[in-house]
Amino acid sequence: MKNILFxxxxxxxxxxLPVWQAYPSLIQQKLQQEGYSYHVINAGLSGDTSAGGLHRLGHWLKEPVAIFVLALGANDGLRGIPARETTQNLQQIIDKVQLHSPEAKIVLSGMEIPDIVPGRYAAEFRKLFRELAIKNNxxxxxxxxxxxxxxxNLNLPDGIHPNAEGHKILANHTWAVLEGLLEK
Known part of the structure; x- marks a missing residue:
């Protein structure tokens, strides 16, 4: 069975939410329904930044990875971490995954912060994800x-985190890209 690491x-x-309602679990359910032999590993950690993800990545690379979904950066944006620093951290994560599992297919999940954030930061932040995807193909x-x-109605009362219905939409966005990378 091949691993998909989130x-x-x-x-x-x-x-x-209960872990089974998180979008990686919904992806696992969809994989099973569609007859794919993949095992989803959810390496999500609340509050994590790109630097934190880089730091803990080695623990998750002990097993071979067929597909790697990189979904970090939201907390960088919320904390105002310079876009350059986030870019460097995400690039190092991509490099480590490629070194560990050269055949791994990589998916980058883009993030945005509201345009109400003053200055150029919101635009720089939004752009960094697209540029990383292009640079790394x-x-x-x-x-x-x-x-x-x-x-x-798609978020928890905190207005920040998706509820179960919101996670279904996140799963749909992810599946739309992931499906083309899967092998039966």
């Missing part, structure tokens, strides 16, 4: 939270 933050971990989900962010 490295992410609270969105991947399914903050506030990897698959790309433009905005993981598209259609969920800011919609009250």
């Amino acid at each position: 490295l992410g933050d609270s969105l991947t971990a399914g903050y506030g 990897i698959s790309f989900i433009p905005f993981l939270l598209e259609g969920v962010v800011g919609i009250r």
Whole structure:
């Protein structure tokens, strides 16, 4: 059985929900329904940044990885970490995965922060994900939270984390890209 490793933050971990409602678990269910032999590993950690993910990546690379889904950066944006630093961390994660599992297919989940953030930061932050995907010739989900962010009935009461219905949308965004990388 081939592994699909999701490295992410609270969105991947399914903050506030039972683990089976988090979008990586929904992807596992879809894989089984469609007859694919893949095992999803959810390495989501609430509050994690790109630097934190880089630090803990080695623990998750003990097993071979067929597909790697990189879903970090939201907390970098919320904390105002310079886009250059986030870019460097994400690039190092991609490099480590490629070194460990050269045949691994990589998916990058894009993040955005609201344009209400002053200055050029929001635009720089949004752009870094697309540029990394192009530079590394990897698959790309433009905005993981598209259609969920800011919609009250798709989020928990905190207004930040998707609820079970919101996670279904995240799973759909991910599946749309992931499906083309799968092998029966």
